[in-house]
Amino acid sequence: MRVESIIYIYGAVCVSMIVFNIVYNIILKQSESSLKKRCERIKKQIEVQFDYIKTNGSIEQNHLHYMEHSLSRVSNLIAFERVIKDAINNGHEEEVNKYIGQMHSVSLYLAMVYSRRENMQAGYFTYFLSNYAVKKQMPIDSLQDILLSYVKKDNLYCRINALSALYNIGNIEHIISALKIQDDGVIYLNQKILTEGLLSYTGNYHKLIESLWKNFDSFSEHTKLAVLNYIRFKTGDYKEKMLEIMLNKNAEKEIRLSAIRYFGKYYYEPSLKYILDFVYNDDPSMWEYATVAVSSLEKYSGDEVIKALKKAIQSPNWYIRYQAAQSLDAHNLNYNALFDIINGSDRYAREMMTYRLESGKLQKVGSVKQ
Amino acid sequence: MTDAFKTFFNYVGIFFVIYMIGYASFLFLSVAVGSSMLYKLKRQNKLKNELSGDYYVPVSIIIPAYNEEVTIESSIRSLLALEYKLYEIIVVDDGSKDNTSKTVCDAFNMHIVNRPIQRKVYCQKEEKVFETYEYKVPITLIKKKNGGKADALNMGINAAKYPYFICMDADSVLQYDSLTKIVNPVLEEGNVIAVGGAVRPCNGTEIKNGRVISYKMPNKILPCMQVLEYDRSFLAARILFDKFNGSIIISGAFGLFKKSIVIDAGGYEINTMGEDMELVVKLHVFCRENDIPYRIRYATDAICWTQAPEKLLDLCKQRRRWHIGLFQSMVEHRKMFMKFKYGLVGSISYLYFLIYELLSPYIEIFGVFTILLAFAVDLINVPFMILFFFIYVIYSAILSLTAFFSRIHTIDLKLSLSDVLKAVGLCVLEVSCLRFILAWTRGSALIGYKSKKHSWGKIERKQIELK
Numbered sequence: 011m012r013v014e015s016i017i018y019i020y021g022a023v024c025v026s027m028i029v030f031n032i033v034y035n036i037i038l039k040q041s042e043s044s045l046k047k048r049c050e051r052i053k054k055q056i057e058v059q060f061d062y063i064k065t066n067g068s069i070e071q072n073h074l075h076y077m078e079h080s081l082s083r084v085s086n087l088i089a090f091e092r093v094i095k096d097a098i099n100n101g102h103e104e105e106v107n108k109y110i111g112q113m114h115s116v117s118l119y120l121a122m123v124y125s126r127r128e129n130m131q132a133g134y135f136t137y138f139l140s141n142y143a144v145k146k147q148m149p150i151d152s153l154q155d156i157l158l159s160y161v162k163k164d165n166l167y168c169r170i171n172a173l174s175a176l177y178n179i180g181n182i183e184h185i186i187s188a189l190k191i192q193d194d195g196v197i198y199l200n201q202k203i204l205t206e207g208l209l210s211y212t213g214n215y216h217k218l219i220e221s222l223w224k225n226f227d228s229f230s231e232h233t234k235l236a237v238l239n240y241i242r243f244k245t246g247d248y249k250e251k252m253l254e255i256m257l258n259k260n261a262e263k264e265i266r267l268s269a270i271r272y273f274g275k276y277y278y279e280p281s282l283k284y285i286l287d288f289v290y291n292d293d294p295s296m297w298e299y300a301t302v303a304v305s306s307l308e309k310y311s312g313d314e315v316i317k318a319l320k321k322a323i324q325s326p327n328w329y330i331r332y333q334a335a336q337s338l339d340a341h342n343l344n345y346n347a348l349f350d351i352i353n354g355s356d357r358y359a360r361e362m363m364t365y366r367l368e369s370g371k372l373q374k375v376g377s378v379k380q
Numbered sequence: 381m382t383d384a385f386k387t388f389f390n391y392v393g394i395f396f397v398i399y400m401i402g403y404a405s406f407l408f409l410s411v412a413v414g415s416s417m418l419y420k421l422k423r424q425n426k427l428k429n430e431l432s433g434d435y436y437v438p439v440s441i442i443i444p445a446y447n448e449e450v451t452i453e454s455s456i457r458s459l460l461a462l463e464y465k466l467y468e469i470i471v472v473d474d475g476s477k478d479n480t481s482k483t484v485c486d487a488f489n490m491h492i493v494n495r496p497i498q499r500k501v502y503c504q505k506e507e508k509v510f511e512t513y514e515y516k517v518p519i520t521l522i523k524k525k526n527g528g529k530a531d532a533l534n535m536g537i538n539a540a541k542y543p544y545f546i547c548m549d550a551d552s553v554l555q556y557d558s559l560t561k562i563v564n565p566v567l568e569e570g571n572v573i574a575v576g577g578a579v580r581p582c583n584g585t586e587i588k589n590g591r592v593i594s595y596k597m598p599n600k601i602l603p604c605m606q607v608l609e610y611d612r613s614f615l616a617a618r619i620l621f622d623k624f625n626g627s628i629i630i631s632g633a634f635g636l637f638k639k640s641i642v643i644d645a646g647g648y649e650i651n652t653m654g655e656d657m658e659l660v661v662k663l664h665v666f667c668r669e670n671d672i673p674y675r676i677r678y679a680t681d682a683i684c685w686t687q688a689p690e691k692l693l694d695l696c697k698q699r700r701r702w703h704i705g706l707f708q709s710m711v712e713h714r715k716m717f718m719k720f721k722y723g724l725v726g727s728i729s730y731l732y733f734l735i736y737e738l739l740s741p742y743i744e745i746f747g748v749f750t751i752l753l754a755f756a757v758d759l760i761n762v763p764f765m766i767l768f769f770f771i772y773v774i775y776s777a778i779l780s781l782t783a784f785f786s787r788i789h790t791i792d793l794k795l796s797l798s799d800v801l802k803a804v805g806l807c808v809l810e811v812s813c814l815r816f817i818l819a820w821t822r823g824s825a826l827i828g829y830k831s832k833k834h835s836w837g838k839i840e841r842k843q844i845e846l847k
Contacts, residue, residue, distance in 0.1 A: 016397070023775065027411075027781075031785050038789055134428055165429070200570075202437070206433050358496070365496055368491075369495070372493070
């Protein structure tokens, strides 16, 4: 009897699996056709509102109430997004902007509704909001406050999309608050995502950077790095501040390295002395500083720089030699200037320089042919 | 004497009931979790819970090649068609006896360079290095003395310029979005040190510029059965192991690794036939012993298409090789078995691979001999045995089909009625026949394996037809 019962259990599992397969297949087939029907229905309603905008300049109040109710269902929101996307692709961007521009109350209502939903739906709502429903400098403080609550959710995509919506709106105060909230350590937000997000901000970036500096010490190292990368990509106007960070021995290693990289992108005469100090520092534990410093010297010229690079290419550290060869090549020195390395007694330096020159030539040929 | 047989069969019966309950439960759990994860992923994509920006983590793609003159050019061209910006391609010719290097040099206008390569992990010395920058991304070809696949991969790691590397087979093709997908776990989670991609048999599939133009079941029976087997055994089980950071296999055909941690752990082990599994187990051990927080992930949507063996002999060679690799990895890292320090990897993952992968062929062969013996001494209930076998076949076949259809439904592939019927018919054949042939093959794999430890174990494969 015991064995039979095992067989019955297996049989039951088999039957339930078959039922699951069949039911899911039916649901899948139906969901696509019902989405199409929803899209058609919403499209008709929106087209009527487009006509109202053309004639009266505004949409119907009833329509707003209807949309609040309708878009509270995520399946309708998906259909709505699809219709809006199609309208934009079909050249109706202006009408869409005017239409969405009058939907603030709906957005606000939905923001409240979806903030209470499960994370995946909340994530979708913030995606919708950041891509379609919020535009630069929208004066909707209450919506921004709700968006901050989305940044707190333990869903990565929800956080990314909510941050993106806040960058679109462009209120610096709220952006800073959001950056602080995401720094809670609950969900990991990659530096690249944070930096790319900041780069999507289209308002006055000087004002944003000033605020970021003001709050810099309150960020985690992870966020600080993203901020420094953003500033490096954006502008060379913060050299003094970066020099201060580069020279701050109490700052974290990656933060200081990021500051050195800044001077590899933007020339700043006062920084050269300190960059050279890093290059001449023979302490093996400081090799990362030396490597980044050597790389930054691509931007600087003069005998002093070449001398430092020639010293660096003889470093026992492979990475320093590699970067030094790259920087020397970037200075376009002639054969005579590199003679002492190419024909020198240091085999490692010779090999590295020779390779870099060969590789550099191939890269030039390659960039012409591409 | 009869009493002795009865006692023996009684114990054997108890053992097999426990064994089968364990296996059936695992199979059910893995297919249920695997399928639900696939459906969850589909919903997640529908609700745009995905990374949509252009976030590029720099990646070096390493292709170890040995006698690949037929496939290597098309493999590199398919890599150049990938929709990703920041990567480099490194081909390591492991002392091929054919014209692999010449084919690459001629096809891509490669130039010889005197490139110094730092030995961060052990490998044979390079003989020549070629480079070109005339394409979308830099291509490097390293010709070296023969040392085996692991040695070639180590050379690739030494030459890689970027912080993450991908290992792949020379005769596989990556789907157009596979790099974006395999990198996503690194962006989504901190501490990710390795990500396994989903390897799928491409026999019968039409691929153009890395995109699937038409999907159908292979015409031949053997690859068709492997398609079903891949979904049940690999896809579902790996998703389950991924849930508790317990994956101990990332296929050598497509995996992403954090270079620095692989170097710290010592790179690929050159004295093993299963270098892919060995590396992953080694990473678990290394991180746990050094208290390094880590995650090893499995990306079901990062797809690599590969040619499944079409001849039984080739399939047996492949499985023999996998089994030897499994044996070597498990013996090498036996210290992690049931040790608290190694967490669920040392208990659940290790135990599963020990009992249901490494020892299963021997247990199954033992089971068959017991049946024959019981038959000889007339101590078997034949109708019940047939019923039990029938139930086993139906159960396994249905789970295979569930895994298969879950994958098909969740990636919006359309199958013809003939393909559906083919899948239904062949899954029965797979669990009732192929499984036993492969059990015998795996059971005999360890005989004389030591003499083949550096062999590439080549199997006959056709070039993947790319449109």
